[in-house]
Amino acid sequence: METQAFVDFRKKVNDNISKVIVGKEKIIDKIIVAFICGGHVLLEDMPGLGKTKLAKAMAMSLNCSFKRIQFTPDIMPSDITGLYFYNQKTSEFEFRGGPILSQFILADELNRATPRTQSALLEALEEGQVTVEGNTIKLKSPFFVVATQNPVEQFGTFPLPEAQLDRFFIRISLGYPTVSEEKEVLDRFLLNDPISELKPVVNIEEIEYVQNNYSYVYVSDDIKDYIIAIVDATRKSDFTIAGASPRGSLSLMKASQAFAAINGRDFVTPEDVKEMSAPVLSHRVILNGEDDLFIEKVVNSIKTPHEEL
CATH class of the missing domain: 1.10.8.80 (Magnesium chelatase subunit I, C-Terminal domain)
Structure with a gap:
């Protein structure tokens, strides 16, 4: 095992994400650990602290396809997994895949969805696959989920059951930036969003190796x-x-x-x-x-x- 390959992987991904997210290198390291282990991350934090930008920046750094799912009380399991529909032109049922078929998923405000919809994620988190109308569909590799919860949200929420919490490899929070870090955020975003300039920094061979x-x-x-x-x-x-x-x-x-x-x-x-x-x-x-x-x-x-x- 070449430990330098892991050091290089961590440095390239962390440095790239840190062009967008200021002062959270240790948190990013832990997310990288979860990704290497094939696990998933639960982010619990206040709104506006950069959870979405962190997820997007990591997906771009890893050159993975990215989808954000905004969970609400009315979202259905089929909105996540996809569904079969009848094509009148071909007179056959065809599968229309949902956002879960992407490699990198941001499950935003997961606890706002009903338990039935939350459970639609369980098979994907644990087995790396989804089952739609009896047909099993393997998810792309690598497959990584970052789910968020807002700890101050009280109304219209459905707390995640212990069995579902256990499916997440780690739970972390970003926390507020320091005064100097927040000033650097203002400087970086003064003219444009630095995430628009991010490029992939690792390839699939490096991901598979770690x-x-x-x-x-x-x-x-x-x-x-x-x-x-x-x-x-x-x-x-x-x-x-x-x-x-x-x-x-x-x-x-x-x-x-x-x-x-x-x-x-x-x-x-x-x-x-x-x-x-x-x-x-x-x-x-x-x-x-x-x-x-x-x-x-x-x-x-x-x-x-x-x-x-």
Whole structure:
């Protein structure tokens, strides 16, 4: 495994997106990790912080086809997956594909759609395919979904069930920019939108390489035990109704491998696990109260393994 290929991939994609999105390099790294692992991202944030522009910039950087789906209470599953219609000229039923058949999907305000429509995404997120009237259609590769939720939206929303939240590889938020970062945003967008000048920076061969080889990053038994201890602590905590599932353990290991790779290492360290724990696990636990720092507190309560690498 060539770790330099991962470093170059991360640098090219992150630098290109950062021409549009200011001061969010660490967040972009985590989204790149999710993409490498074949997972999907849930963005929870206030309106106007650049979620749509980030998704578009990443799709353009990766040279992927892009579709934005605006979820509303009246959107139907067929509006996402597509449908069969009767063509009077040919006297046959033909399939008209929906936006989900693109490679890069921005599912905007997912929690405004009804549960029935939300569930239309489940098969695509988990299996990389959709089924329409009994016919299974494979989705293009790479396939990547960035879904957004507005945490202040209260009316006309349908909270995502735990089973659907678990389908997302990581959950993150962009947060407000600093004063200096916001001034740089004003300077960049003063004359035109920099996203209009973005060009692809990686090709399909580079994408396939990082997605097919990140799993070769070495994970020691001590690191595996560390991951399991963190996840197990979420299950035994007095502050949780339900802890993270084994899928959470597996996702945390994969995320740590990819994070190590884009940082030029072919082995996972405890710091990699710490860095990815909150994005991977925060939406996989059910708390009996609100605590945005719960996962960080759990990680800090677990003894960090010390090993000779």
